Amino acid sequence: MAVTVIKDVSDYNFSSDLQKLQFTTTKSSVKFTLTCGSENILSETYVPDVTGLVTILQLDELVEPYLSANLIDSFSYVIDDGDTPISKTFNVQLCTAESPLPAKTFDENYFLTTLIGVKETSIGRKEVLHLIITAATPVYLTAKYFDSSYNITSATSSIAALSDLNKVLSVDVSPALFKVDGKKLLEYTITAGLRQMRFKVVDVIDAAPNLLFTNSFGCQETLYCTGTHTLAPEYTRSATRSGGMFRNYYIEETRVFKANTGPLTPDMAIWVHDLFRSKEIYILDGDKAGKEIAITESKDEQTNDLDNMPAYTFSYRYAQTNHNILQLPRAGRIFDNTFDNTFE
Numbered sequence: 553m554a555v556t557v558i559k560d561v562s563d564y565n566f567s568s569d570l571q572k573l574q575f576t577t578t579k580s581s582v583k584f585t586l587t588c589g590s591e592n593i594l595s596e597t598y599v600p601d602v603t604g605l606v607t608i609l610q611l612d613e614l615v616e617p618y619l620s621a622n623l624i625d626s627f628s629y630v631i632d633d634g635d636t637p638i639s640k641t642f643n644v645q646l647c648t649a650e651s652p653l654p655a656k657t658f659d660e661n662y663f664l665t666t667l668i669g670v671k672e673t674s675i676g677r678k679e680v681l682h683l684i685i686t687a688a689t690p691v692y693l694t695a696k697y698f699d700s701s702y703n704i705t706s707a708t709s710s711i712a713a714l715s716d717l718n719k720v721l722s723v724d725v726s727p728a729l730f731k732v733d734g735k736k737l738l739e740y741t742i743t744a745g746l747r748q749m750r751f752k753v754v755d756v757i758d759a760a761p762n763l764l765f766t767n768s769f770g771c772q773e774t775l776y777c778t779g780t781h782t783l784a785p786e787y788t789r790s791a792t793r794s795g796g797m798f799r800n801y802y803i804e805e806t807r808v809f810k811a812n813t814g815p816l817t818p819d820m821a822i823w824v825h826d827l828f829r830s831k832e833i834y835i836l837d838g839d840k841a842g843k844e845i846a847i848t849e850s851k852d853e854q855t856n857d858l859d860n861m862p863a864y865t866f867s868y869r870y871a872q873t874n875h876n877i878l879q880l881p882r883a884g885r886i887f888d889n890t891f892d893n894t895f896e
Contacts, residue, residue, distance in 0.1 A: 566647035570611035669819025697735035762836035779812025
């Protein structure tokens with residue numbers, strides 16, 4: 553055989569796994585074609601080095617744009633040296649993070665988030681988990697409550713039965729869904745097969761901004777910032793003298809916000825980095841996506857001090873060009889719903 557594949561792709565891969573494809577050939581050149589469905593992504597003729605080796609790098613950057621819609625798709629490559637072509641079809645799941653586990657193993661054991669640990673939440677916040685299943689899977693809730701007799705009780709119940717296979721599924725696990733009259737929800741754990749995610753319910757704290765962002769798996773998660781939130785609009789003015797008068801003929805307004813996450817647990821401090829690397833972020837309007845924003849600056853230093861409670865600061869602006877946005881009043885609010893929590 554004139555072509556021998558040295559480093560191949562797996563049958564099922566995270567997109568971040570597609571860093572290198574290597575093969576050798578005895579021919580002076582070889583054609584490589586990469587396709588998604590009927591669409592050619594790459595079609596090039598390569599000349600091997602003196603040892604006959606061809607190395608194709610960063611295939612992840614080629615396939616990721618094709619995964620934005622469905623998050624999982626099928627790809628094929630053909631290596632043709634003019635004699636007997638070698639081909640392979642493989643599946644790719646969007647994941648921009650490097651995983652120590654194979655994609656299949658990760659999907660079977662974890663939800664699609666970089667938060668490996670406990671997440672703090674409050675009644676009224678929106679929480680959603682995403683997962684991929686290969687067999688029908690029930691989703692269970694195990695919750696702990698503090699009752700009126702000052703006892704801590706627990707309850708387990710089924711909250712969903714998932715049956716759509718080999719696709720990204722979402723389950724609403726907002727704490728308000730698990731409230732019980734006369735009891736205070738302390739914490740709850742969501743279980744789906746081998747996957748588990750624990751939520752600790754803290755007292756309601758005013759939060760702003762409330763963000764919805766796309767994580768490393770292409771799934772949307774929420775973050776509620778409880779630290780200081782400020783607004784400092786910036787104006788760029790262009791002026792001229794006309795008819796003996798000095799006038800501004802162009803004013804560009806940029807509403808620059810500065811936010812602080814508030815104290816984070818060690819698990820959440822690592823997870824919040826996914827917000828800072830996200831390319832799609834929205835202000836939450838209730839439990840739905842509102843205005844799209846773009847983070848312009850972030851500071852996320854951490855230390856290994858035992859008493860360290862990290863709290864990160866970042867600046868952001870609206871993604872749209874027009875920042876002169878009319879904010880309609882809401883009951884009990886003085887300012888806009890994306891800024892502060894001041895009452896009069």
